Amino acid sequence: MNQNSGSSHKVMTIERHLIEQQRHYPEATGEFTNLLYDLALAAKVITREVRRAGLGNIIGATGSINVQGEEVKKLDELANGVMFHLNAFTGRVAVMASEEEEDLLQIPDEFHKGNYVLIFDPLDGSSNIDVNVSVGTIFSIHRKISKIQKGSIHDCLQPGYKQVAAGYVLYGSSTMFVYTAGNGVHGFTLEPSIGEFLLSHPDIKIPSRLKYYSTNEANTPYWDPQLSQYLVDIKQYQGISSRYIGSLVADFHRNLLEGGVYLYPRDNKDPTKTEGKLRLLYEAAPLALIAREAGGYASDGEGDILELIPQAIHQRTPLFIGNYDEVKKIESLCKATAPK
Numbered sequence: 001m002n003q004n005s006g007s008s009h010k011v012m013t014i015e016r017h018l019i020e021q022q023r024h025y026p027e028a029t030g031e032f033t034n035l036l037y038d039l040a041l042a043a044k045v046i047t048r049e050v051r052r053a054g055l056g057n058i059i060g061a062t063g064s065i066n067v068q069g070e071e072v073k074k075l076d077e078l079a080n081g082v083m084f085h086l087n088a089f090t091g092r093v094a095v096m097a098s099e100e101e102e103d104l105l106q107i108p109d110e111f112h113k114g115n116y117v118l119i120f121d122p123l124d125g126s127s128n129i130d131v132n133v134s135v136g137t138i139f140s141i142h143r144k145i146s147k148i149q150k151g152s153i154h155d156c157l158q159p160g161y162k163q164v165a166a167g168y169v170l171y172g173s174s175t176m177f178v179y180t181a182g183n184g185v186h187g188f189t190l191e192p193s194i195g196e197f198l199l200s201h202p203d204i205k206i207p208s209r210l211k212y213y214s215t216n217e218a219n220t221p222y223w224d225p226q227l228s229q230y231l232v233d234i235k236q237y238q239g240i241s242s243r244y245i246g247s248l249v250a251d252f253h254r255n256l257l258e259g260g261v262y263l264y265p266r267d268n269k270d271p272t273k274t275e276g277k278l279r280l281l282y283e284a285a286p287l288a289l290i291a292r293e294a295g296g297y298a299s300d301g302e303g304d305i306l307e308l309i310p311q312a313i314h315q316r317t318p319l320f321i322g323n324y325d326e327v328k329k330i331e332s333l334c335k336a337t338a339p340k
């Protein structure tokens with residue numbers, strides 16, 4: 001065989017990558033590796049439906065309202081169901097929590113309960129579905145800490161630094177699966193013709209340059225004054241551009257690859273946002289772990305998002321995330337002017 005035929009030795013599928021990563025842990029049973037692989041499968045199934053959104057009769061609202069008080073798009077429900085059903089029977093998960101479900105998602109009695117906790121936003125940014133803007137799935141994985149087999153709320157309310165893995169799927173011009181398990185951040189791009197996620201972005205690090213800032217500028221009149229002023233000042237930065245698409249995964253991913261900062265502060269006008277709009281457990285904490293592993297940082301304006309002790313599944317938080325130095329600068333600004 002011609003030794004130069006093709007470059008198969010460079011084709012790193014997510015399965016090969018996860019098996020290689022597992023080799024660092026001789027005591028590993030494979031349960032965790034298989035859970036990550038199950039999430040990659042869920043990503044493929046959701047991709048198929050997202051890509052069809054404009055074609056089938058799936059588009060449009062169901063008319064039902066989710067726990068966030070937001071109109072639920074059918075794709076939300078479908079993605080939620082895929083994440084639950086693909087992980088409920090495998091015996092790897094003890095309990096789940098979802099942005100779409102007010103309460104915990106228990107594993108049905110007939111299925112074995114595993115050692116992991118899966119928390120997810122099945123389709124974040126879903127208000128963009130009908131206008132064909134990128135949306136994403138965000139996931140957070142903890143180890144079960146409670147003694148009861150079926151898992152409990154305490155297993156879900158762990159601080160972000162205890163996550164054993166976190167990641168997201170971005171349904172953009174291509175589908176990307178990005179995750180960390182504490183050994184760097186790795187990005188895989190779905191090759192639809194073979195149905196495989198191929199390693200396309202090994203060991204992602206946030207560039208030190210600040211190329212973008214991402215925020216909903218319409219809210220600035222309702223921010224704490226020092227942050228409104230910060231947004232005036234940032235426009236003076238050399239080479240800075242504003243990029244905001246209203247889909248956290250897409251905005252975060254751009255800043256992760258290109259260098260930037262995303263801001264969603266608390267809002268003194270909208271009563272649902274007095275603690276920020278974004279959710280700690282399945283938006284801020286998983287992305288904060290990725291940001292940290294990529295050399296960045298995530299803050300709620302007072303401290304590290306990863307240090308926050310959650311009090312409720314759908315708890316909201318202000319979120320400043322991306323370039324390490326810039327987020328630290330924002331945090332210092334907030335702390336300097338915080339009421340004593």
Ligand code: P6P
Pocket residue numbers: 124125126127216246247248249251277278
């Ligand atoms: P706004 C989408 O609903 C979301 O949770 C994030 O994906 C996104 O960054 C943010 O809210 C957009 O919020 O208030 O700017 O529309």
